Amino acid sequence: MTDRYQTFTRTPLGRTLVKNLGLPDPTPLPRWTEGSAVIDGQVVFGAIGETDTGKAIQALLRDIGASFSTAAEGVASSTLRPKALVFDATGATSTADLTSLQRFFSPLIRQLGTAGRVIVVGRTPELSATPEQQIAQRALEGFTRSLGKEVKRGATVNLVYVAPDAQDQLDSTLRFFLSAKSAYVDGQVVRIGTGQLVGNDPAAPLAGKVALVTGAARGIGAAIAQTLARDGATVLGVDVPQNANDLRKVIAKIGGNELLLDVTAIDAPQRIAAAGADLGGLDIVVHNAGITRDKRLANMRTDTWDAVLDVNLRAPERITAHLLESGGLNEGGSVIGVSSIAGIAGNNGQTNYATSKAGVIGLVQALAPRLADRQLRINAVAPGFIETEMTARVPFAIREIGRRVNSLQQGGQPVDVAETIAWFADPASAGVTGNVVRVCGQSMLGA
Amino acid sequence: MTETRKVAVVAGNRIPFARQDKTYRHASNSDMLTAALNGLVDRTGLGGQELGEVVAGAVLKHARDWNMVREVVLGSKLAPSTAAYDIQQACGTGLEAAILVGNKIALGQIDAGIAGGVDTASDAPIAVNNALRNVLLDINRAKSLQDRVKVLSRVRPKDIVPEIPRNAEPRTRKSMGEHAALTALEWGITREAQDELAYRSHLNLAAAYDRGFQQDLITPYLGLEKDQNLRADTTIEKLAKLKPVFGKGETATMTAGNSTPLTDGASAVLLSTDEWAAEHGLRPLAYLTHSQTAAVDYVKGAEGLLMAPAYAVPRMLQRAGLTLQDFDYYEIHEAFASQVLSTLKAWEDPIFCKERLGLDAPLGEIDRDKLNVNGSSLAAGHPFAATGGRIVAALAKQLDENGGGRGLISICAAGGQGVVAILEK
Numbered sequence: 001m002t003d004r005y006q007t008f009t010r011t012p013l014g015r016t017l018v019k020n021l022g023l024p025d026p027t028p029l030p031r032w033t034e035g036s037a038v039i040d041g042q043v044v045f046g047a048i049g050e051t052d053t054g055k056a057i058q059a060l061l062r063d064i065g066a067s068f069s070t071a072a073e074g075v076a077s078s079t080l081r082p083k084a085l086v087f088d089a090t091g092a093t094s095t096a097d098l099t100s101l102q103r104f105f106s107p108l109i110r111q112l113g114t115a116g117r118v119i120v121v122g123r124t125p126e127l128s129a130t131p132e133q134q135i136a137q138r139a140l141e142g143f144t145r146s147l148g149k150e151v152k153r154g155a156t157v158n159l160v161y162v163a164p165d166a167q168d169q170l171d172s173t174l175r176f177f178l179s180a181k182s183a184y185v186d187g188q189v190v191r192i193g194t195g196q197l198v199g200n201d202p203a204a205p206l207a208g209k210v211a212l213v214t215g216a217a218r219g220i221g222a223a224i225a226q227t228l229a230r231d232g233a234t235v236l237g238v239d240v241p242q243n244a245n246d247l248r249k250v251i252a253k254i255g256g257n258e259l260l261l262d263v264t265a266i267d268a269p270q271r272i273a274a275a276g277a278d279l280g281g282l283d284i285v286v287h288n289a290g291i292t293r294d295k296r297l298a299n300m301r302t303d304t305w306d307a308v309l310d311v312n313l314r315a316p317e318r319i320t321a322h323l324l325e326s327g328g329l330n331e332g333g334s335v336i337g338v339s340s341i342a343g344i345a346g347n348n349g350q351t352n353y354a355t356s357k358a359g360v361i362g363l364v365q366a367l368a369p370r371l372a373d374r375q376l377r378i379n380a381v382a383p384g385f386i387e388t389e390m391t392a393r394v395p396f397a398i399r400e401i402g403r404r405v406n407s408l409q410q411g412g413q414p415v416d417v418a419e420t421i422a423w424f425a426d427p428a429s430a431g432v433t434g435n436v437v438r439v440c441g442q443s444m445l446g447a
Numbered sequence: 448m449t450e451t452r453k454v455a456v457v458a459g460n461r462i463p464f465a466r467q468d469k470t471y472r473h474a475s476n477s478d479m480l481t482a483a484l485n486g487l488v489d490r491t492g493l494g495g496q497e498l499g500e501v502v503a504g505a506v507l508k509h510a511r512d513w514n515m516v517r518e519v520v521l522g523s524k525l526a527p528s529t530a531a532y533d534i535q536q537a538c539g540t541g542l543e544a545a546i547l548v549g550n551k552i553a554l555g556q557i558d559a560g561i562a563g564g565v566d567t568a569s570d571a572p573i574a575v576n577n578a579l580r581n582v583l584l585d586i587n588r589a590k591s592l593q594d595r596v597k598v599l600s601r602v603r604p605k606d607i608v609p610e611i612p613r614n615a616e617p618r619t620r621k622s623m624g625e626h627a628a629l630t631a632l633e634w635g636i637t638r639e640a641q642d643e644l645a646y647r648s649h650l651n652l653a654a655a656y657d658r659g660f661q662q663d664l665i666t667p668y669l670g671l672e673k674d675q676n677l678r679a680d681t682t683i684e685k686l687a688k689l690k691p692v693f694g695k696g697e698t699a700t701m702t703a704g705n706s707t708p709l710t711d712g713a714s715a716v717l718l719s720t721d722e723w724a725a726e727h728g729l730r731p732l733a734y735l736t737h738s739q740t741a742a743v744d745y746v747k748g749a750e751g752l753l754m755a756p757a758y759a760v761p762r763m764l765q766r767a768g769l770t771l772q773d774f775d776y777y778e779i780h781e782a783f784a785s786q787v788l789s790t791l792k793a794w795e796d797p798i799f800c801k802e803r804l805g806l807d808a809p810l811g812e813i814d815r816d817k818l819n820v821n822g823s824s825l826a827a828g829h830p831f832a833a834t835g836g837r838i839v840a841a842l843a844k845q846l847d848e849n850g851g852g853r854g855l856i857s858i859c860a861a862g863g864q865g866v867v868a869i870l871e872k
Contacts, residue, residue: 240748241628241629241630241632241633242629244632244694244696244698245695245696245697245698248697248698260632260633260635261633262748262749264747264748264749265748265749265750266749266802266803267798267799267801267802267803270798270801270802271798274798303747307747
């Protein structure tokens with residue numbers, strides 16, 4: 001789907017009007033293309049003291065071949081045009097240390113390049129050693145969320161909380177947030193815990209893995225299937241028989257397997273498990289199939305309510321439960337739900353949809369701790385306004401608002417959701433579980 | 448409660464089935480049912496006799512035919528004192544009529560009766576649309592000329608468009624073929640398998656005519672002696688050339704060749720007790736021993752529209768203490784080749800049988816050589832309510848010819864229903 005306004009702002013006349021009238025000026029966001037480097041440009045690394053986390057971050061920067069400089073405090077230089085600013089704040093043991101944030105970022109922030117990246121790494125507050133440290137670490141959220149709203153030209157700001165001794169788990173997460181794969185992920189907070197070290201190939205992190213993607217025929221689901229296949233996974237695409245032609249096209253392109261069924265069917269969990277078993281068991285399960293049936297609650301019919309809850313929440317719940325019970329999910333497996341900002345912020349006319357999508361968050365929170373001992377993980381994405389056939393049907397005015405009321409002033413692409421899911425799916429993200437990450441360009445809704 | 452009596456299938460008759468808008472285009476349901484009924488009366492020598500009951504129905508029926516079967520009886524060679532009533536259960540009508548007659552015989556309420564069915568897709572009831580109907584009714588209610596003119600002025604051009612019955616489900620607005628196409632995709636039924644089944648149907652029906660099997664099952668009507676849809680010379684290659692008509696794009700597999708065409712026709716079956724048959728110089732061909740109906744919720748997509756027989760059969764088998772393999776013949780009505788193949792595949796599928804039917808083990812495979820041995824609806828055509836009578840009569844005769852055995856009848860019906868029965872001798 002094209003954003004005509006954004007296209008217009010790139011024309012000479014559009015540029016003039018945007019500048020003189022102070023109109024929204026969405027920067028076209030580059031997306032990651034196969035074979036390109038994690039990050040193309042200068043990285044400036046800063047820290048509060050020397051920490052194991054800081055060392056791990058620098059090791060990664062060297063590993064991905066980034067040209068980087070270090071500075072405890074930012075260095076203003078008119079020639080410097082960093083692509084990313086990475087700040088290790090795990091060393092903040094009290095609120096006194098928060099001063100370092102301002103010292104490092106203030107001189108540098110104006111220099112940040114187009115589609116720049118700001119990543120602050122902190123210590124998971126609830127796992128802090130002292131109350132003073134916990135307070136300081138919790139404070140970081142306010143900083144990154146505000147800075148996300150200040151940075152311009154398509155830049156993003158995210159906060160990564162890492163548990164003690166989990167710095168070895170940072171790799172896949174930092175690669176994701178540094179790269180164009182996280183183009184539309186902004187103002188987010190993710191938590192990384194300890195996990196098994198997986199030495200997989202970052203160029204094909206899902207090689208040898210089998211990924212189930214429900215609702216794979218179109219839109220976000222098709223992008224997920226393509227992205228997981230790009231990363232090496234064998235995809236088992238599921239959709240209803242009504243979408244057979246679209247599903248076949250998607251699957252033909254990526255060389256996966258198709259399964260035509262309604263995820264709400266009474267035997268859908270068993271059929272999925274059987275199809276997965278034929279491929280050697282499932283490693284990745286993406287519960288993407290979803291529907292909307294918008295009605296204000298006063299006008300809501302029982303079947304309208306049920307249809308949405310059945311597809312969006314009860315099906316993922318039943319399928320996950322059956323896979324766990326039957327051993328249909330291989331060790332190290334990753335379950336990924338698709339929530340929505342409507343599930344976080346609520347939305348007029350979407351009591352059914354928001355209930356189902358908030359329920360997906362419940363599914364993540366309920367299962368993450370229970371799955372941890374089995375080396376299984378569960379996370380969810382919560383898309384904001386994504387340019388799909390579904391959102392193209394939203395009335396113009398509402399669609400325009402949906403697109404602009406976020407820090408990046410534009411809608412996201414299906415691939416943005418898919419890339420986030422691919423990061424969750426990556427076995428190297430073993431420490432990433434229990435997260436709900438919004439792919440919303442830091443939408444003002446529910447933030 | 449008295450002990451139940453055995454229900455014998457004594458004879459059956461039908462008129463050849465004609466393709467829509469062809470030979471029977473001017474024949475009404477009543478005309479065709481009367482022809483089938485009189486043919487049966489003639490063959491069994493029951494002219495002027497009073498029977499316990501005649502039960503039949505039509506799916507597409509004119510409003511004026513509200514008492515169709517009784518009117519047909521009055522116009523037939525049976526005694527006018529024979530009672531009759533109409534039923535309707537879509538494509539299950541004919542078999543359901545036989546079950547109803549059979550049940551009364553079993554309970555001792557009647558000794559003999561005729562079950563039948565008729566349908567015309569040519570002489571379809573076209574109705575005025577609802578808006579115009581309301582106007583016309585209001586005119587009828589109006590007291591003065593002025594009021595009538597006032598009501599008449601409400602008529603708009605679009606109100607003149609008539610309502611033509613569609614072969615579509617009212618709740619999903621999808622045609623039966625479109626529903627079946629979705630089920631075919633879900634069960635992964637290939638085009639090749641469907642064409643093969645259609646081919647065998649034509650082959651088997653043609654062979655049945657050739658060996659004279661149909662001789663005492665059919666009364667020629669309006670010059671037609673064989674089913675008009677039968678293509679004795681069809682080949683797999685010819686069937687493979689047809690373009691899909693249901694479903695879209697590259698996943699579409701259902702053609703006019705492997706789906707039943709709209710057809711006109713009628714059938715009737717005589718059922719009775721052994722004693723009654725003997726008294727009338729007739730003999731039982733087979734016995735109607737078990738029956739079952741089932742329905743599925745196809746509206747929300749939880750199950751395919753035409754999958755109800757897959758539920759009805761195992762329930763009946765359980766009651767009868769039989770397995771799916773305990774049959775010599777299987778008569779599975781070929782609404783669409785894909786419907787037959789989806790049903791068979793479902794019975795072989797452990798997940799379907801466990802999760803949807805609640806069985807410990809799948810029903811299993813059937814011997815395909817026992818399936819529709821004298822052809823079925825893909826070759827003969829399918830005048831909805833007439834199909835049940837065609838199958839009951841043909842299977843009873845086949846069992847008799849075989850010197851005994853057991854046959855399963857399975858018929859899917861609109862509205863997500865299924866009617867199944869067992870004939871034995």
